[in-house]
Amino acid sequence: MNFFSVIGLIVWKDGLSELRSRENISSMFFFALLTIFIFNFSLPLDQRVAQTLAPGLIWIAFSFTGVIGLGRSFLAERDNDCLEALLNAPVPKGALYLGKLLGNFLFMLTAEVLLFPLFILFFNLEVNANPGLLLLVFILGTLGLAALGTLFSAMMVQVRAREVMFPILMLPLAVPVLIAAVQATAGILQGSPWAQYGSWISLLAVFDLIFIVIAFWTFEFILEG
């Protein structure tokens, strides 16, 4: 089976399972919604302050949402020992990683696209942003989080205290992605010129590339344990 067919097959399997169970997306969405509610009621924000804090709050909600979804991404593989079947399949293990990554990325992005309008509504944000650029930052930031999260989720799948260990291991490494994503989002939301935030978007793309390449090469060793 060729490399890209394996990726497609994993995405098909994860997508179909998620479409039927809605376990990941619903838990991610409602957790993020709760976070937005809490921020909204606990921080007495006028529009100017909200505009300043919004990028950080958005990425806090997105990253926590990611932790919930990504932490569960390999649990379906653990049920019925499906991970053994994947391990024994005569396919490149890197393709399995990319398939899982793509599935996780799509779930996270779906939750984010649903949440962002609610964020604007609750915080009464004035958005002067270029929606295409904002989507690009969301895509790159989410891809970075998903790349790390998928790898650590595979590492943690057999660990008993994985709910504790997963965020402890993943979030510190995600800091560069989060900083770059927050800075780029702030620049875009405030309608700043490209020169002020363009470098953050480039940095985000570089981090994504580094994380994906490292995870791609190490995935087989992690899976083989």
Next chain:
Amino acid sequence: MCVTRLYASIESIGREITWNSSDLKNCIENSFPGLQAAPAPPARGMIAVEHLSKEYQHAAVLRDVTLSVNAGECYALFGANGAGKTTLLRILATLQRPSGGRFFLGGVDGVAQRDAARQLFSLIAHGSHHYDELTALENLYFSIRLHGAKPDEDACQTVLERVGLGDFTASRVRVFSSGMKKRLAFARAMLLRPAILFLDEPYAALDESGMALINTFLAEHSEAGGTVLMTSHNRFMTAQVAHRVGIMEGGRVNEMGVAEMRRRHELF
């Protein structure tokens, strides 16, 4: 190596001059006392295990296990809980690495060439390897495509009917009982037709008709030249299909003939 080749050459000549290789071997060793006879390379079976060992935190689970299973043979492993049957099977199915020794599947080194070895076998273990949210048919599609074959809906349907799941093709595996999941796992094996089948407790969770179905399939698989290595606690069902039997005790395998096992346990 050189000595082995020398023996082989001499043996081929010896056939013509009516000498046999053991005479020559003795002759050479008597004439050259320092020259030790090199062991001849083993005639490897479809599954060849050589001096395999496994330790968990300095506790030996497998000790110097050596066995060979030929193509078309069904080899059954018995033993008490914790005897190391599943560990041996998991090592051969490349899910764990041995602490020592080596093994070959169809002549392929199972430690050094894992990916090549994985193309030769299927494992049916305690977990059914199926996704709960997919239907029986979708699970079969997924497994078959993952193994590089093209799924044929008619073939899948026929096999599902054969294992008694004909009415459940569109049902999600989530609602299946353990026995139904086991039947689905055998449906997968029937479609993939691997050269080697590793079975860990194949009769567990199955009713009598299920066990009979498995035995029919295993007999067909052996007749077609397929190799089976299974662990079991069900001596009665296993004795109907096994050609050879190994008893695992203290991390070692002691072979016993099937007839001997039947006699000892008064199975028939």
